[in-house]
Amino acid sequence: MNITLLKQLNGKLKAFAIVLLLGATTLACQENKELKEETNTVEASATEATAVVDKRPAPEFFVVPAEMAQKRVWICENNTADIFHVKHDCPVLIECKGKGTFRNMTLARAIEDYDRYNCQTCAKDLDFIYDEDAVRMETGLGQQ
CATH class of the missing domain: 1.20.5 (Single alpha-helices involved in coiled-coils or other helix-helix interfaces)
Structure with a gap:
């Protein structure tokens, strides 16, 4: 059993x-x-x-005034970003967190070496850099 x-x-x-x-x-x-x-x-x-978000081609025309050539700007270095920022706390730049790396450089270098355009949130007042028809008193750095 x-x-x-x-x-x-x-x-x-x-x-x-x-x-x-x-x-x-x-x-x-x-x-x-x-x-x-x-x-x-x-x-x-x-x-x-x-x-x-597709990366735009490099700017064909730009003029950086001599007094702004050493101005510091921030960029997000990733495959899609194509703008620079004048404020380190710009909401568009903050969105880059975790998606790329931040770099601080001169305005002239951001445009010439990294093919960047100005951010429409924090640097809208710099639109004149890319305006071919703008009246300029003296020639700055750039392509013409």
Whole structure:
């Protein structure tokens, strides 16, 4: 009688172990599926963001006044950014956090070496740098 009881208990333990193993496998598969869906969503968002913002070609014309040539500006160095910022706390520049690296350089270098345009949030007043029709008293640095 003892052996029969042990065989029944052993059979029930095996059945319980199989049910437990199937439950754990099912749970792991569901978590993996949720992780894949979340990863796909993040990748799609990143692709959309990249597709929306295309880097413009280098400025064809610009004139940096001599008194502004050494002015310091900030850039976000990544594959899509093409603007410089005059304020380090510009909301557009802050969006770069985690997506690129920050660099501080002279205005002339930002335009000449990094092909940057002025930010319309913090540097809108510098639009004249790229205006071919603007009247200038003296020639600054730039392409003509």
